[in-house]
Amino acid sequence: MDERLAELSRVLGEHLGSVPFVCSPSTVVEQLDQVHVIEQQVAALQLALIRQADGLGIAAAQGATSTVGWLRERYRLLPGAASKQVRLAAALDRECPVTAGALAAGAVNVDQAWVIADAVAKLPAGYRARADEYLAGLGGEFGPKELAGLGERVLEVVAPEEAEARALAALERAEERAHAGRELRLSPLPGEGRVRVAGWLDREAAAVVTAALDPLCAPGGFGADRGEPRTPGQRRADALVEVCRLATACTELPDNGGDRPQVVVTVDYDTLRDQVGAATLDDGQPLSAAAARRLACDAAILPAVLDGAGQVLDVGRQQRLFTGALRRALVLRDKGCAFPSCDRPPRWCEGHHVIHWADGGPTNRDNAVLLCGHHHRLIHHSDWKVTINPTDGHPDFTPPTHIDPQQQPRRNRYHRRE
Incomplete structure (x- = not known):
């Protein structure tokens, strides 16, 4: 054993034996401060020796598969602890000489050194030296948790222009991902008379939607009676429906299969008159007779009234190729x-x-x-x-003969709901 280390071990052992006889609080604090510094110095020495052992290939020479495995077996360490020591030793040696010096002086502890090394490793090579110096200088003021937060923004300090460019690029990538991930789902809930609305918008699209909804969902606005009985969520739902009503009532929407977008409600005459029974939306979803009667009063709604035999009596009057009344009859x-x-x-x-x-x-x-x-x-x-x-x-x-040699006529049974 190195004589100096042996002497250090002997002195530490003597102090350990004298701890029960230390009575002064100030002496306890003073010695604890000294031991803390020594602990970091020993840790710095240990990491330097681990780096040296790794470079010399001692683990392989002694039959171990790696330096991590050798440390784990020789000193009975947890695998994670041994791995962390090897990685920290390499990081301090390669990228963080200032932090290594601060650890050797007891100015930072091992946990702080690990946080600094991790933050420095995430930076472009050209900025690592300045980041190492900056973060090591903060070690006397901030603990590992605070240093981790500072490390996430260290590029803003050591290279503000680069940080701004990277932040802008990250924002653009995030916007691209958000736009690619946009979706809207309308899921009818069987037996509940409700439809679940769920989806994702990018921020730009959400801003447009919010701008359209806000004027219509203020308390006391559209849909409110005396006072404001609606919850914020109900006000937003009412506003969304009203925006869509306004859109379908205008003439600017593109054609939908040859006809401008409209809601078609199928209902027999007796149901519409007596409000007893059920109507059907054009996607097959059921609707109460009372709701159908309300919709039939809306200019944006086109009722298709059937007689008892299910024959179309009135589907409106429009003259275009497979549009208007003819298209609705096909639907x-x-x-x-x-x-x-x-x-x-x-x-x-x-x-x-x-x-x-x-x-x-x-x-x-x-x-x-x-x-x-x-x-x-x-x-x-x-x-x-x-x-x-x-x-x-x-x-x-x-079908053609290669699909069915008998060529039996087929029908779509998916849409048949009667």
Whole structure:
């Protein structure tokens, strides 16, 4: 054993034996301060020796797989503690000489040294020396937790322009991720008469939505009676619905499968008159007769009134190719893409002439079928055939022989709700 270390060990042992006889509080504090400094100095010496042992390959020479494994076995350490010692020794040697010197002087402790080394390692190489010096200088004032927070922002001190550029780049990446992750889900809850609304917006989009909702959800504003019985959440919900009402009432929205966006409520005449029974939205969701009657009074709502046989009596009056009344009649009949097994809703679909218009086919319900874009192209460019069954007026699809040699007509059963 080195004579100086042996002497240090002997002196420490003597002091340890004299602790029970120390009576003065000031002496206890003084000696505790001295021991703390010595502890850090010993730790600095230990880390320097570990770094030397690692560089000399002592672990391999003694049959160990690594310096971590050798320390763990020789000194009966936990694997994590041995690994941390090896990594801290390397970091202080390579990147943090100022912190290493402060530890050797007892000016910082091992926990502080580890926090500083970790913060320095995250920086570009050109800024590590200045960060090491800056953080080591704060060791006499701040503990490990505070130093960790300062370390996260150390680039702002040692290289403010670089920090600003990195922060801007990080913000742009975050905005790109937020935009890519945007979504909105409307999930009907069976049997509850409610729809769960959930989703994500990036900050820019959220600012637009907030700007539209805020004027409509102030206390005492739209939807409020005397006083303000609504919760903030209810006010926001009312405002969202009102914004959508305003949007559907305007003429600026793009066409939706050949028609401007509207809400279609299917209800038989007796239900509408007597308010007993249920109506149906165009996506198949049920609606009470009272709610259907309220919606029927709204200019943005187009009621499709049926008689007892389910025949369309009135679907409005608009004149366009597969738009207006004709399109709504197709939606009421097909309830979505009519191709077998397709579940795409009406808003994703367009009208298709069974007998092509260029071949003299008329534009009416008996020569039309509602198809999504994919199946519309398939009908035009494959051997699938579609006809309107004269018995009930619904479309039948005949597959090509390579799919069904018997070519049995098929129907979409997904949308059939009766």
